Amino acid sequence: MELIYFQLLAAILFCIGVYGVLARRSAVLILMSIELMLNAVNINLIGYAAFSSFGSAHRNLGQVLIIFIITIAAAELALAMAIILRLYRNKNNVNVDELDILKG
Amino acid sequence: MSVVFFTVAAILVISGGIGVVAARNIVYAALSLLIAMIGTAGIFLIGLAEFLALVQLLIYGGAVVIVILFSLMLTRIQDFEFLTTNKQWPIALIVAMCLLGLLAISVLVGDSTATTMGSTDISELGLSLFSDWAIPFELASLVLLIALIGAVVIVRRDNEEDK
Numbered sequence: 606m607e608l609i610y611f612q613l614l615a616a617i618l619f620c621i622g623v624y625g626v627l628a629r630r631s632a633v634l635i636l637m638s639i640e641l642m643l644n645a646v647n648i649n650l651i652g653y654a655a656f657s658s659f660g661s662a663h664r665n666l667g668q669v670l671i672i673f674i675i676t677i678a679a680a681e682l683a684l685a686m687a688i689i690l691r692l693y694r695n696k697n698n699v700n701v702d703e704l705d706i707l708k709g
Numbered sequence: 710m711s712v713v714f715f716t717v718a719a720i721l722v723i724s725g726g727i728g729v730v731a732a733r734n735i736v737y738a739a740l741s742l743l744i745a746m747i748g749t750a751g752i753f754l755i756g757l758a759e760f761l762a763l764v765q766l767l768i769y770g771g772a773v774v775i776v777i778l779f780s781l782m783l784t785r786i787q788d789f790e791f792l793t794t795n796k797q798w799p800i801a802l803i804v805a806m807c808l809l810g811l812l813a814i815s816v817l818v819g820d821s822t823a824t825t826m827g828s829t830d831i832s833e834l835g836l837s838l839f840s841d842w843a844i845p846f847e848l849a850s851l852v853l854l855i856a857l858i859g860a861v862v863i864v865r866r867d868n869e870e871d872k
Contacts, residue, residue: 606711607824609816611756614719616812618726618745620805625730627801628794633780634735637742640773641726644749647765648722651756655826664829665837671761672838675768676849680856682773686780687860693784702795 611652619645632689632699636682643678647671715755721748735781743774757828 618641625638654667693699721744728741746769753762838846 606715606755606826610712610715610719611752612816613813614722614752616809616816617723619812620809621723621726621730623808624801624805627804628730628798630795631735633777633784634729634738637729637738637777640742640769641729641745644722644745644769648749648752651753651758651761654758655756655828656824657827658825661827661829661833662837664827665834668758668761668829668834669838669842671758672764673845673849675764676853679768679772680853682776683860684856684863686776687863689780690783690864699784 608652608656611648611655615645615649615652618642618648630700630702632685632692632701635701636685636689640678640682643674647674650674711755714751718748718751718755721745722752736778739774739777739781742777743770746770746774757826760831760834 622638622640622642622645625641626635629635629638650667650671654664654671657663657667689699692704696704698704725741725743725745725748729738729745732738732741746765750762750765750770753759753765
């Protein structure tokens with residue numbers, strides 16, 4: 606095993622997430638793509654944490670960062686779902702290219 | 710041996726990710742997200758983070774996918790079952806490919822010499838979480854509380870609105 610495997614996998618997954626955010630219409634699918642990007646960051650961090658040569662303090666740092674990322678992602682998901690449900694109730698659709706009331 | 714496991718988990722992750730961004734049916738996209746999350750838990754196991762693999766399975770495999778399926782149910786998925794990709798998807802594909810090339814070059818140029826993996830104890834992780842990272846930990850709990858209360862406040866139906 607080498608660190609580069611983790612890094613390449615994280616890069617591929619992150620780019621899939623970027624494509625999903627840019628290309629999808631539904632807000633729910635964009636949210637799922639954002640979750641994919643967060644997972645790519647987690648994979649990268651776990652690679653660096655496992656291959657750290659600076660002792661166990663750095664390994665703990667990597668895993669603690671991942672715990673915080675998962676926590677914040679859960680909070681973000683709950684809020685985003687609430688906003689999407691509200692959007693659906695007010696506008697009756699959640700396609701982001703039809704939500705253009707701010708367009709001049 | 711771990712390379713074989715890593716390859717299997719990586720195939721799971723990448724195929725799940727492609728399923729999320731390419732599936733025509735939105736429920737299939739949610740289930741592909743579940744596959745990607747399970748593959749990520751496998752990657753965590755190979756990276757010698759057993760506790761995080763469990764957390765990943767519980768939070769993402771359990772909670773997040775269920776929440777997404779619930780929101781699909783509440784927003785009437787049959788209305789937009791088809792045509793879930795907008796018309797600028799070729800530009801998005803080009804942008805994603807360029808970013809992938811950039812990241813791959815930066816990964817390949819920066820030579821990483823580390824080849825030995827080390828694991829960390831769960832007890833050690835808990836100790837550092839509650840000693841060095843105690844204040845961010847408490848702040849994270851506060852963030853979760855505020856986010857959940859905020860979600861309830863946003864979704865709640867106002868009485869004046871119904872009349």
